[in-house]
Amino acid sequence: MSIKLYGMTYSNYYNMVKVVLIEKGMEFEEVHLLPNQETEYLAKSPMGKVPCLETDEGFLTETGVIIDYLDALGQGPSFYPQDAFAKAKVQELIRHMELYIELPARRLYGDLFFGRPVSDEEKAKVKELLEKGFTSFAKLARYDPYIAGSEITYADFFFCFSVGIATTVCKKAFDWDAYNEIPHIRELLDTLNERESVKRAQADRV
16 A cells, blocks of 8 residues: 655644554655645645545545554554453543643644744633643543553554643743643653654654
8 A cells, every 4th residue: 555644744743643654664655745725735635734644545634533544454553452442542532632732732833833922811721721631631641651551552642742742832831841740741751752653753853
């Protein structure tokens, strides 16, 4: 099967998919592309977003969908538990990180990384959402030593590239050292950053 991964190496969602492809030992081609509204790309990714995966059968968008597709192919190891409920708990963790940690943090990316200031009111709202998101996430995560238990799962790859950048937002925007202050975050990020797949993705960032 021929696989192309469209996006940019500094995108956290792009890197989630990239790490999964590496972990599974799957061959793929990277196509550097910024999100855009060009007609040619909208035929591949209807919202113009990245990442986008090209396969022999067509195109797929949305990181969670892409990862579930790669898992369903059965190539390389699966990072879902076999038990149905345990698998659902991994998916719950992923959705929680996406909706209640990464998305609120993303509202400040323009201000913190691209010189597009936001209001103090917006910052205050984001802080409130992140505090709530981290508090509720702590009730779901097991850190034993991985998020869902003793075995690494897809939730850990989401964690690496969503919670990691959210702690950077907390530090830059609020002088809140969530990386060190929230239990287990630093330890798990340090563990994940030692994996060869993550090292490769981090080294390729431009």
